[in-house]
Amino acid sequence: MVGPSRFMTLLSCFELGLIDRLRETPGLTADQLGDVVGAKPDALEQLLLLLVKEGFVAYDENSGSYSLDALADVAEKDLRQVLADMDMIKVVTLRQLFYLTDSVRTGTTVGLKELYGHEGDLFGALVEHQDLRESWAKLMDTATAHIDPWFFDNIDIPPGSRVLDLGGHTGLGAIHTYNLKASPGLRVTTFDLPDREKECLANFRAHGVEDHCSFIGGDVFEGVPKGFDVVLIKHFLPMFDKSKVFRVLEEVSRSLEAGGQINVLVPVFPENTDEPNNHTVDFYPSFFLGCVMGQGGPRKLSTWQRWIEECGFEVTKAIAQDPASMPPHALPVEGILCATKAG
Numbered sequence: 001m002v003g004p005s006r007f008m009t010l011l012s013c014f015e016l017g018l019i020d021r022l023r024e025t026p027g028l029t030a031d032q033l034g035d036v037v038g039a040k041p042d043a044l045e046q047l048l049l050l051l052v053k054e055g056f057v058a059y060d061e062n063s064g065s066y067s068l069d070a071l072a073d074v075a076e077k078d079l080r081q082v083l084a085d086m087d088m089i090k091v092v093t094l095r096q097l098f099y100l101t102d103s104v105r106t107g108t109t110v111g112l113k114e115l116y117g118h119e120g121d122l123f124g125a126l127v128e129h130q131d132l133r134e135s136w137a138k139l140m141d142t143a144t145a146h147i148d149p150w151f152f153d154n155i156d157i158p159p160g161s162r163v164l165d166l167g168g169h170t171g172l173g174a175i176h177t178y179n180l181k182a183s184p185g186l187r188v189t190t191f192d193l194p195d196r197e198k199e200c201l202a203n204f205r206a207h208g209v210e211d212h213c214s215f216i217g218g219d220v221f222e223g224v225p226k227g228f229d230v231v232l233i234k235h236f237l238p239m240f241d242k243s244k245v246f247r248v249l250e251e252v253s254r255s256l257e258a259g260g261q262i263n264v265l266v267p268v269f270p271e272n273t274d275e276p277n278n279h280t281v282d283f284y285p286s287f288f289l290g291c292v293m294g295q296g297g298p299r300k301l302s303t304w305q306r307w308i309e310e311c312g313f314e315v316t317k318a319i320a321q322d323p324a325s326m327p328p329h330a331l332p333v334e335g336i337l338c339a340t341k342a343g
Contacts, residue, residue, distance in 0.1 A: 004298055007089070008094075009047055009051075010051065010056075011052070011086050011087075011090060012085060013047055013214075014086075015142045017036045017037045017080070018047075019068070021033060021036050023068055023072070026068065027060075027063070027066075027067050028067075029063070029064045029065050030042075030044045030045045030048070030064070030066070033066070036169075041260070048066060051071075052066075055069050056068075056069060056070050056071045056174070056208075057069055068140070069200050081142055081327070083328065084138045085142075085331065087135050088136060088138070089137075090292055091123070091131055091132060091135035092136055093286075093290070093291045096109065096111025096112060096115065096291045097111065097286055097290045097291065098111060099111040099114055099290065100286055103289055103290045104289055104290075104294075105118075106294065107329060109121055109122065109125075109194060109294045110290075111290060111291065116132075119294060121294070122136070122292045123292075137170070140169065140172075141172060144173060145172075145195055146327075148180065149180065149236070151265050151334075152176065152177070152180040153337055154336050155263040155336065156261075156338070157177070157181040157186070157263075158183075158230075159185070160184060160185035160186060160227040160263045161183075161186060161187075161230050162227060162229050162230070163177055163186070163188045163189065163228065163230045163231075164188075164189050164224070164225060164228040164230070164232065164255075164277050165232045165234070166191050166224065166232060166236055166248075166252065167191070167192055167220065167234070167236035168190035168192050168200070168234075169190075169192055169200075170200050170203055171199075171203040171204055171213065171215070173190070173232065173234055174209075174213045175203065175204065175213065178212050179209070187213075188209075188212065189213070189215065189225070190213070190214070191218070191220070193217060193219065194217030196215070207241070220248055221244075221247060223251060223254075224251045224254070224255035225254075225255060228255065228256070230260070230261045231252050231256065231262045232263050232265075233262060233265070234265040235250070235265060235266070237249075237264065237266055238267055238284070238288060238297060238298050238299075239288060239292060239293045239295075240296045241295045241296060242307070244295075245307060246295075246310070248309065249307070249311035250311055253311055253341055255314065256341045258341055258343040259336065259340060259343065260341045261339070261340055262313060262338070262339050262341075263337075263338050264304065264308065264335055264336065264337040264338075266333070266334070266335050266337070267280050267284055267298040267299060267333065267335070268301045268304065268320050268332075269281060269298055269300050269331035270320075271300055271301070271302060279330070279332070280298050280331065280332045280333050283331050283332075284297060284331070284332060285298070301318055301320050301335045302318075305318045308337055309339075312341060312342050313340060313341055313342065314329050314340050314341075315337055315338070316338050316339060317336065317337065318335070318336070318337045318338075319335065319336050320333055320335040320336075321335070
């Protein structure tokens with residue numbers, strides 16, 4: 001019941017600058033913190049009660065001063081990743097989920113309509129609204145940078161392949177493809193909505209891969225470009241219900257010659273959903289239904305495999321991340337499925 005209030009209390013302490021101040025100068029009182037961050041000491045005392053209770057911050061009864069406790073041991077890099085997650089949850093999900101029930105009933109993102117006047121999915125809203133776009137982009141870039149090394153370590157891209165990154169957003173996935181799987185003649189193309197082209201091409205130039213990476217604008221449901229050997233489908237299929245997942249896979253199948261390969265990256269549930277630390281269940285169903293598309297969501301790895309095979313592919317690899325190897329703040333367990341188009 002009190003999850004949202006706990007979440008916002010913790011995030012507010014960061015947004016006010018309390019944690020940064022205590023990291024710089026341990027042993028500050030509420031009065032001293034109030035002078036530094038520009039807030040009433042009584043209000044800060046109220047916020048810090050939860051952090052003291054949870055052991056994030058320590059309070060000295062004798063001096064009335066605060067210092068970091070468990071938060072002092074969190075590496076700066078990890079902390080920034082967590083804060084990117086929390087900012088996205090606040091901006092992109094927390095408000096919109098007030099309308100989750102209506103979103104489920106209508107199959108649409110009601111929160112985006114009520115709060116932003118946007119009729120459509122999150123990706124259309126990102127184009128129109130800077131606050132959503134900045135929060136989402138920060139999280140996606142962080143997530144991509146984290147997951148791509150594992151993804152590319154576990155897939156095969158034959159030398160000189162023509163690679164299509166389906167729904168490749170602003171080109172970071174294509175850049176990682178070229179840098180992590182480089183070979184003579186390798187070409188990587190981002191395929192996404194036309195309005196992504198300008199930013200995507202700018203990213204290619206900034207990373208020095210403009211001679212090896214390109215962009216094609218289009219809609220997957222109107223057809224997938226042909227002439228590619230390998231198609232990457234990363235963080236795309238979970239946005240849709242089964243019927244549309246099949247449409248995407250069938251369009252990809254039509255675009256490939258026999259023997260063409262697909263490499264799919266998706267969040268997955270464990271086969272037994274009551275397993276501990278199953279944070280994919282905690283977050284992603286409501287996220288996709290209430291905030292992104294009004295449909296979709298993660299599936300079990302076995303479900304993804306069955307669907308891919310039913311669409312005419314032979315699955316050659318299906319693996320999931322080991323939760324024990326993941327950062328403690330990671331939300332989804334990701335799965336990789338590699339498959340070849342049947343002859």
